[in-house]
Amino acid sequence: xxxxxxxxxxxxxGVFLGIGLLVYFKYMNFFIESLASxxxxxxxxxxxxxxxxxxxxxISFFTFKLISYVVEINRGKIEPAQxxxxxxxxxxxxxxxxxxxxxxxxxxxxxxxxxRVFDYSLAVVxxxxxxxxxxxxxxxxxxLAIYTNEVWANIxxxxxxxxxxxxxxxxxxxxxxxSGYSHMAIGVGKLLGxxxxxxxxxxxxxxxxxxxxxxxxxxxxxWLTDYVxxxxxxxxxxxxxxxxxxxxxxxxxxVGLWHGANITFVVFGFYHGLLFIPxxxxxxxxxxxxxxxxxxxxxxxxxxxxxxxxxxMQVTIGLIIFRANNIGQAWVYFSKIFSKSLFSIPELxxxxxxxxxxxxxxxxxxxxxxxxxWGGRDRENPIERWGHKYSRIYRMSFYSLFLFLIGMYSxxxxxxxxxxxx
Numbered sequence: 001x002x003x004x005x006x007x008x009x010x011x012x013x014g015v016f017l018g019i020g021l022l023v024y025f026k027y028m029n030f031f032i033e034s035l036a037s038x039x040x041x042x043x044x045x046x047x048x049x050x051x052x053x054x055x056x057x058x059i060s061f062f063t064f065k066l067i068s069y070v071v072e073i074n075r076g077k078i079e080p081a082q083x084x085x086x087x088x089x090x091x092x093x094x095x096x097x098x099x100x101x102x103x104x105x106x107x108x109x110x111x112x113x114x115x116r117v118f119d120y121s122l123a124v125v126x127x128x129x130x131x132x133x134x135x136x137x138x139x140x141x142x143x144l145a146i147y148t149n150e151v152w153a154n155i156x157x158x159x160x161x162x163x164x165x166x167x168x169x170x171x172x173x174x175x176x177x178x179s180g181y182s183h184m185a186i187g188v189g190k191l192l193g194x195x196x197x198x199x200x201x202x203x204x205x206x207x208x209x210x211x212x213x214x215x216x217x218x219x220x221x222x223w224l225t226d227y228v229x230x231x232x233x234x235x236x237x238x239x240x241x242x243x244x245x246x247x248x249x250x251x252x253x254x255v256g257l258w259h260g261a262n263i264t265f266v267v268f269g270f271y272h273g274l275l276f277i278p279x280x281x282x283x284x285x286x287x288x289x290x291x292x293x294x295x296x297x298x299x300x301x302x303x304x305x306x307x308x309x310x311x312x313m314q315v316t317i318g319l320i321i322f323r324a325n326n327i328g329q330a331w332v333y334f335s336k337i338f339s340k341s342l343f344s345i346p347e348l349x350x351x352x353x354x355x356x357x358x359x360x361x362x363x364x365x366x367x368x369x370x371x372x373x374w375g376g377r378d379r380e381n382p383i384e385r386w387g388h389k390y391s392r393i394y395r396m397s398f399y400s401l402f403l404f405l406i407g408m409y410s411x412x413x414x415x416x417x418x419x420x421x422x
Contacts, residue, residue: 011074018067025055030261058097060258064223065091069105071227078105086112093194095185099178099419101199101219111194119193126190128399129381133183135402140369141177142415143362144169147348152323155333160342163333169359170323171316172366175204177418178217183381202377204370207307209275209314211289220258228254244280249273259322260421264330268322275314298375365405 069090072078081087090109096102151158151166158166182199189196197219206212213221229251236243249270256269279285293301300308324330348359376382386398 008074011070014070015067018063018070022059022063025053025059027257027261028053058092058099061097061100061102062091064102064220065105067227068102068223072105078109081105081109083113093189093196095188095192096196099181099185099417100217101182101185101197102223103197103219104223107197108194116193122190122193122195125381125384126187128383129183129187129190131187131399131402132381132383133180133185133187134406135180136176136183136369137180137417138411139405139409140362140365141173141180141418142411143409144173144176145415146411147359147362148173148323151348155329155336158336159344159346160337160339161344162346162348163337164342165346165348167316167320167333167337169362171312171319174319174322174418175200176369181417181419186380198380202373202382203315204312205292205308205374205377206311207289207292207304208279208284208311209272210279210285212311212315213272214289220255224251224254224258241280244285245273245277248276248280248285252276263327264321264324267327267330268318271318271321275318365409 069078069087073080081090086109089112090103090105093103093108148166148170151162152170155163179200186196186198199218201215201218203212203215206215229247232247232250233244236246239246250273252273253266253269255272256265256267259265259268276285292304295301299305320333321327321330324333372386373382376385379385383398383402390398
């Protein structure tokens with residue numbers, strides 16, 4: 001009994017230290033600035049100064065890995081690692097340290113303890129996944145960034161229709177940037193013989209916000225579900241559906257805060273929490289999602305398609321808040337969209353584009369990507385399905401097309417991964 005009590009105390013200390021370090025490095029300046037602003041508002045002048053804190057690379061990701069490790073040991077799900085190299089590799093596995101996915105110790109540490117044997121078939125699958133990730137990042141995300149960054153830098157100079165289009169393009173930019181990184185990280189892991197947890201499962205084919213979050217940034221969502229939402233849901237169980245709503249909203253605010261110390265991320269999380277309320281009230285929150293109804297032409301029925309589009313627009317609205325530097329900028333963005341200029345023709349021209357190059361090219365590439373994903377939605381990597389169905393000549397031509405597009409549309413200037421900042 002005493003050993004169990006000591007183990008629980010050590011786990012609490014470990015979790016506290018992990019969260020404390022994360023708060024210090026990532027949120028301390030935010031708290032100081034907020035306190036100073038609050039005191040100034042009530043007439044108290046302060047000389048509070050922020051710290052010159054250099055945030056360690058990947059702190060959000062390796063902190064969550066460490067917390068998961070401590071908690072799973074306390075729960076008796078795993079034994080403490082005896083191999084220091086294996087433990088350190090789990091925490092700082094280089095393909096995933098900067099932007100995830102967030103692997104659990106239960107599934108990853110046992111892989112590290114096995115004898116390393118080169119798996120040719122796994123390496124082939126990993127190479128294809130890297131190719132798909134490069135296509136998403138280099139061809140789509142980096143080029144969409146040219147348009148979105150320029151418009152966001154001068155919101156007041158653009159019409160509501162342009163801003164609405166940019167909001168949609170930013171949704172695809174964020175997805176292809178982050179999904180592209182995840183696919184490359186998972187692919188590199190497979191080249192090394194490791195199976196890294198999947199991070200995306202075609203979220204833009206979701207029919208409601210709950211299904212979307214089960215398919216977007218899966219490793220973070222599942223981590224917070226296990227360690228934040230479920231304990232809160234148990235704590236609030238006497239409140240019925242109100243308790244579930246409170247647990248979901250708190251959980252989604254934590255999702256928002258995980259991205260950084262900005263009130264926009266708090267509002268972003270709260271907004272997504274509110275979107276869960278109709279699902280909770282209807283009693284569908286814990287139900288298994290029904291499979292899409294597909295006709296003989298591999299097209300979803302109209303009602304499902306409408307739900308998919310509606311969910312996408314809910315996500316797009318939230319990402320306006322997510323992308324904004326502050327709430328004021330988000331408010332200006334929304335006010336411009338909901339104005340008479342919404343009914344004008346959108347105008348897009350990036351300064352780094354070649355003469356005559358149009359945003360329609362990239363809209364076409366987005367559609368092409370979605371078609372590939374739709375056809376390969378039953379695989380972790382969509383081009384896996386397309387590659388296995390046809391002859392060798394077709395497969396080589398199919399993969400060569402991606403290499404051509406990567407070379408054709410790669411940017412000469414560097415465009416960092418969006419999630420490197422988190």
